[in-house]
Amino acid sequence: MPQRVTHERAECPVARAVDVIGDRWSLLIVRDAFDGITRFGEFQRNLGLAKNILSSRLRELVAHDILEVVPAADGSAYxxxxxxxxxxxxxxxxxxxxxxxxxHLFNEAEPHSVLLDTRTEKPLRRLEVKDATGRVLDSTEAFVRKVGTGS
Known part of the structure; x- marks a missing residue:
């Protein structure tokens, strides 16, 4: 079996982040954790994921300090x-x-889940990328300075 290519020493923060959370299952596990799912069986039922793959992804997320293993809230041995x-x-x-x-992935009238503010129960505002003064930027107004290419 070919060895997995790793970007853990890459100079690019995006490459390093993708190494840790770029797998679709890892992102969906994190999504489910935000939705309140905490137990292995709940993750498996919600995602329909094979136990071995789920175990592997959970181990990786714990190893990278994204998730932690804690005693069950109900006091059980789980x-x-x-x-x-x-x-x-x-x-x-x-x-x-x-x-x-x-x-980009839903038709205009197609229903989908909606993320709401817990206090107001209204949808969240669009995320925006801003400069240090608060001015909204688009992709043409930012650049990456590579390592070793000046200050």
Whole structure:
């Protein structure tokens, strides 16, 4: 079996992030954790994922400190998975993917789930990329400075 290519030493933050959460199952596990799913069986039922693949992805997410294993909230002998601070910081990534999906993957009248503010029960505003002064930027107004190409 060919060895998996890793980007853990890449100079690009996107490559390193994709190494950890770029797998579709990992992102869906994190999505489910945000939705309150905590137990192995719940993840498996919700995702329809084979046990061996789910186990592998959960192990990786725990190893990268995105999820942590905690005692079951009901005091049983089971354990649960909870988002860490690092995991909770993926919220904006999932909101961004959701908004892109809403814009490009549904017909206008096609129903889909909606992410709501818990306080107001209204949909969230669109995410925007802004410069240091708060000015909204598009993709043509930003660039990547590669390592070793100047200050």
């Amino acid at each position: 354990h649960e998975y909870a988002l860490t601070r690092k995991g909770r910081e993926l919220f904006a990534i999932l909101v961004s993917l959701r908004q892109w999906g809403e814009d």
